[in-house]
Amino acid sequence: MSTAPDDAAILAAELLARRWLPRQHPRVKRALIDADLWQAVQERLGQVGLRLVDNIHADHVTVALLRGAEHAVFGEAGLNASNNIDLPRDAVSLLVVLWSLIVLPKRERQAARAANAEIDGQDEMFRTEKPMPSAASVSPSVSYKALLADFGNQLGKKVRLDNNLKRLESHGFITRRADDIGEGPLLDLLLDYDSLAPRILDGALGDVLARTRKDAAPEEQA
Template identity: 50%
Template structure:
């Protein structure tokens, strides 16, 4: 077991994220002792495993207790992966347009291509991941709707989107933005969803002619996490 843990820890640190379909990651999700050993090793160096059942990947991040020790006294961008305020605002907009509809599909056990019909046994299905439930955002539409507010179209197209892609938040393909490995892992749905749906960004999106899905309660999210964990443990 020790060598397996060593290999997995090294891979997580080297790659920053791994897919949930990875064999060693799958073991972490179903083997409590294996997961505890991994978390103990990460905690020894101030890190934690970031695992969201709705995300397609797992990742590693700093523990709250060491954040100030790592970033304290440095400039603003040091603690935000080098992102400026405009780039963070752009990231939140993209998260809103991709992850909120995705979560609605996951909880409703629907896909992007769903015809809207109800599935009698849908709630018994495991949570889906990937592009079957995660839609894409047109770069052209994003620039047209938010370019002026977020630093200008040229800056967004030539710099900001490229930075978000390099950091693993998005993937750019043929003029469309897709969910990257970290978009649904590093940005906490429980923290952001209510603030976004009921906050100032809702007004921004409404002015741009974009509609937001209905808010999901924390209780609903917790119930789905518990259900998905049960499914994972039986696999």
């Protein structure tokens, strides 16, 4: 005799079916404040080699493979690959560039707004915990034309760039609206900020990003 699935099973099933869910989804919101439900979802996903991925800087949650399951799923060749979703090398490079142009400044803005909210709240008689500013409220967009002009030659020129943007959009890393490229649900969830940010900021791409931000500053002030 079948039994009705509980909340943990339903949330796990939704994540598997939809790939990601917004943090404002009713069951996700409950799991984020209910430690027992969160643990139950992790246990359900863990039974099939998955884990729930959350990040206070992102507006969504998703699932990813447990480290222990990666070898069994992808084998040695998959683990040694640059990615496990069959992105070509130039698409991976494009992903890193877009992550750098979108996530790095977004995190800076979130930290700055959170710090300002903390300062503003110091004089309150009854202080409350200020939530992290949402990604949607502070995440910058990247101009397609500027991306093509600045990185087109390095990323395969227009045809390859267009094809790889479609790949990244279909995988949920970016969104596109007319000329604007924005943060997708998975951009700040599946790329490890702690390991990637220092390599970018201290590497060659850091100089390029610094110049890009300097050029963009007058436009933001206008």
